[in-house]
Amino acid sequence: MSSSPVALTPADEQPVPAASRRSAFLGGGARAALGLLLPLGLALGWEIAVAAGLSSGRLLPPPSRIAAALWALAASGELWMHVEATLIRVGLGFAFGASAGILAGALTATLPPLRWLVDPSLQALRAVPSLAWVPLFILWFGILETPKVALIAVGVFFPVYIGVAGAIASVDRKLVEVGRIFRLSRWALVRRILLPAVLPATLTALRTGLGLGFLFVVAAELMGASEGLGYLLLDGQQFSKPDQILAAIISFAVVGKAADAALVALTNPLVRWQDTARETL
């Protein structure tokens, strides 16, 4: 943005002390360790129970067997192929769904006639459970990549559309007046007031959309795929390999969390001005 702030004196770079003061109660490392305590404890308990012969672990394999399955998949290169296939689908679906959602949300929020025309239909479509589209998409697009990407895009579209439209509709009129007082042109008003004002809510909508993208990629891959983490799940079920199912689930968790973290890391610099309760919650 061309209105980038002008640094005047070097003595100004004082970070906000609030966050660090609060977390001094429990250091960042200690907090992370606390969060790991429960899953690690449960895993260890189950491992011991199976090792002691209290359970066969046939339906719920102990962590060591899951780790072995995961390791075998990773070592053979199979895991990366599946992860890559899943990520490409989510990436494409997210890109299409999010761009369409941002465009539709921005247009309907700023042009009332368009909103009256389009929004009721979109809201009606939103009420359709996205999975209900699966048979139709298969009929239309076949069984290869297109119906999968389309399903994910539909899933991503709605939260982004709702989020962006809502964000634009709730921009503070008082800040818009500041722009008017300084006689900003229409375009400058959009660039210097509206865009930064809707950015936080838009990013939240994108995160929700990405989460739904991962939800729908599983559905899409379960409906027939020869690769992808969802395929790994289905394969594990058909050949009774619970360790493979759990390995796939863990991979989903890791990949989904990593994608979300990447999105947050990429976009956080844009909204670091925000005065939110994030630090206190």
Place this chain on the structure above:
Amino acid sequence: MLSIESLSKTYADGTRALDGIDLAVRSAEIVALIGGSGCGKTTLLRLVAGLDRPSAGRIVLDGEAITRPHPGVGLVFQEPRLLPWLDVAGNVGFGIDGLPRRERAERVAHALERVGLAEHAGRWPRELSGGQQQRVSIARAFVASPRVLLLDEPFSALDAFTRKDLHSHLLALWEEVRPTVIIVTHDVGEAVALADRAIVMRPRPGRLDDTVALPLRRPREPAAPASEAATRTILAALDRSLRPREASRAPELAGGSSF
């Protein structure tokens, strides 16, 4: 010279916010508009700022009619209205984006110096106190070197001590830029501390009711006898304005009451 000529504003719901306002403000004069709530003070200010359109009458600044926000007119809102995504310097420089980078930085630095916030230039608005935020918003209006500066109860949300501090900051900036100032307030002490002339308004419909000249030397001491006498005069005028009356007199006829 800012002149307001038989200005009226009726809102869409039929509310007559202002009716037949006539007012001439000399260059570099400070006028305080004072009155109870609902007497159209803010409406009048928004019309002069060009944010709203009058139903009748017109506003002329140095021979030029104001129909929309004008480069010569600055406005400080009741709330600071800082843009939370810009740091303090970015907020102050918001209205002079068209200037070369160098000049912009210099003017921003100077204005921040003037309101005593030079060391806070890199901070976010949320890190400032209410009084500091309002100082930033005053600096933002001043860097654009307005010929007319409008202030809409800018200090009403602040405590008395902070308010006094801000009065001196405002006067310091005024001394330097010498704009015409119209300040809306419901605080009689504030009018006496700042203004050359206090105009009392009366409600339903909003009209100018009475004018009290305040030819006191600055800096003014609120406890001085002259200030106290002026305060009493304005309070009495305010009291009269709230009493029902047949028709309002024009301020020129009523005006001139001194103390």
